């Protein structure tokens with residue numbers, strides 16, 4: 275069995291959702307509460323303080339911090355922190371998937387929000403999906419200048435960062451639409467820009483939301499510069515061959531697999547996390 279098959283088998287075999295259902299009331303649409311009459315645990319500080327509610331219901335870390343899905347993001351965050359803060363701090367993390375619409379943006383945002391909700395983690399979230407930029411939409415931000423403008427016009431990243439009301443989370447939006455993102459991302463400018471961000475913001479996580487890796491070449495370029503990638507796999511969507519192809523395309527820089535929208539016994543969506551890098 276390959277490592278990816280092992281990772282997926284392990285993910286499929288885990289039952290965190292069952293435990294979560296018994297220990298936390300949900301409030302998340304479509305997800306039943308615990309039904310065991312236990313009191314709700316106190317709301318996490320950062321989220322409680324913001325009072326923010328985003329339009330998209332899958333923004334669970336902000337909207338429903340006690341839901342099973344938000345709990346899965348906390349586990350993902352903890353695993354990520356453990357694996358990236360060793361001898362050195364691997365702070366540049368790309369989030370991708372083999373095919374489209376597997377949940378990359380939802381994962382990037384919830385993970386970034388989860389990291390930013392923690393006291394000592396400042397987080398920068400970059401929307402590097404210039405084809406279908408969505409971070410600003412999910413977060414209810416205006417689409418202004420952003421990454422593409424830094425790459426094309428040499429604008430300073432620091433000038434274009436948008437502060438959010440979510441902990442210490444700042445966003446670099448995708449920016450002005452461009453005709454051919456591949457060219458932009460294969461340039462030396464792109465390489466320099468990401469490496470500059472990595473060292474300029476060397477005390478914070480930089481989470482990069484990307485296009486799917488199989489259809490679009492720029493994701494390979496981004497993964498080539500990132501310290502690690504997280505591969506989102508939506509249950510029932512990509513074939514095993516596509517997942518394997520994606521792992522190869524990512525140059526074996528896959529830190530973990532996020533198994534998304536797995537159907538629990540209650541018929542609801544959950545995230546499972548499985549470490550891939552061992």
Ligand SMILES: Nc1ncnc2c1ncn2[C@@H]1O[C@H](COP(=O)(O)OP(=O)(O)OP(=O)(O)O)[C@@H](O)[C@H]1O
Nearest residue numbers: 332374375376377378379380381406534535543544
């Ligand atoms: N676990 C989940 N449960 C329910 N809905 C989900 C889940 N994950 C993602 N979605 C929904 O699936 C859709 C696609 O999610 P998202 O935008 O994150 O995918 P994507 O991989 O970024 O897509 P694209 O390839 O277009 O960038 C959205 O409507 C999102 O709300």
Ligand SMILES: [Mg+2]
Nearest residue numbers: 378379403408
């Ligand atoms: Mg997306």
